[in-house]
Amino acid sequence: MNKKYFICIILFILVFALDRISKNIFLNGFTWECEFFSLYLVFNKGVAFSMFSFLDEYLKYIQIAILLIAFVFLLREKKILNTHLYSLCIIFSGGVANIIDRFFYVGVIDFFAWHYYFNFAVFNIADVCINIGVGLIILKELILKRKHKSVII
Numbered sequence: 001m002n003k004k005y006f007i008c009i010i011l012f013i014l015v016f017a018l019d020r021i022s023k024n025i026f027l028n029g030f031t032w033e034c035e036f037f038s039l040y041l042v043f044n045k046g047v048a049f050s051m052f053s054f055l056d057e058y059l060k061y062i063q064i065a066i067l068l069i070a071f072v073f074l075l076r077e078k079k080i081l082n083t084h085l086y087s088l089c090i091i092f093s094g095g096v097a098n099i100i101d102r103f104f105y106v107g108v109i110d111f112f113a114w115h116y117y118f119n120f121a122v123f124n125i126a127d128v129c130i131n132i133g134v135g136l137i138i139l140k141e142l143i144l145k146r147k148h149k150s151v152i153i
Contacts (some may be wrong), residue, residue, distance in 0.1 A: 008089040019125040023101070023109040036116040043107035049121045053107075059104035067095050083144075084137050091133035094126035114133035 026041040033039070046053030047063075055062065074081045074088065081088065101108040110127070114120040 004085060008085055011089050013085060015126070015129050016097050017095065019097040019129070022111070022125050026111040027107065033148065035141045036114070038113045038115065039111050040043040040113065042092045042110045042113075043105060044110045044122065045107040048127075060099055063095070063099050067092065067099070078109055087133040087136040087140070089133075090136075094128075094130040094133070097126040098124075115146070 026039070029041075031038075031040040044050055044053075045056065046059070052059055071092070098108045108124070108126075110124045111121040112124065113122045
């Protein structure tokens with residue numbers, strides 16, 4: 001097996017396990033509050049900011065379809081897959097972790113609520129990893145674009 005795919009599998013498992021462990025802590029009743037943020041259990045029936053919660057049971061199947069379509073697309077677009085392999089691995093791991101929640105609980109298990117200066121959505125480690133993965137892709141694309149421009153000039 002190629003070393004980069006092995007690293008990707010380890011990264012996927014690591015993100016997934018960290019998310020599951022953290023969610024189990026809150027399922028067992030852990031809560032904590034401070035001036036800046038609170039940690040408490042919330043079941044999110046929608047996606048970001050509870051959007052699309054009206055889709056109820058259908059949402060998990062829509063999310064599975066989106067992940068499968070993205071996976072097939074990336075298998076066909078080897079350049080994109082190879083350029084952003086680790087970031088995509090982090091994104092897919094977070095997505096799978098959240099979809100699994102929808103099958104076993106009434107929604108995605110969220111627990112981190114920021115409330116210093118403003119109230120923000122409640123989120124979890126999978127959500128953070130998805131955002132980190134997207135941010136890394138954007139950053140890498142900006143760097144690649146800048147390198148490409150300097151080569152042309």
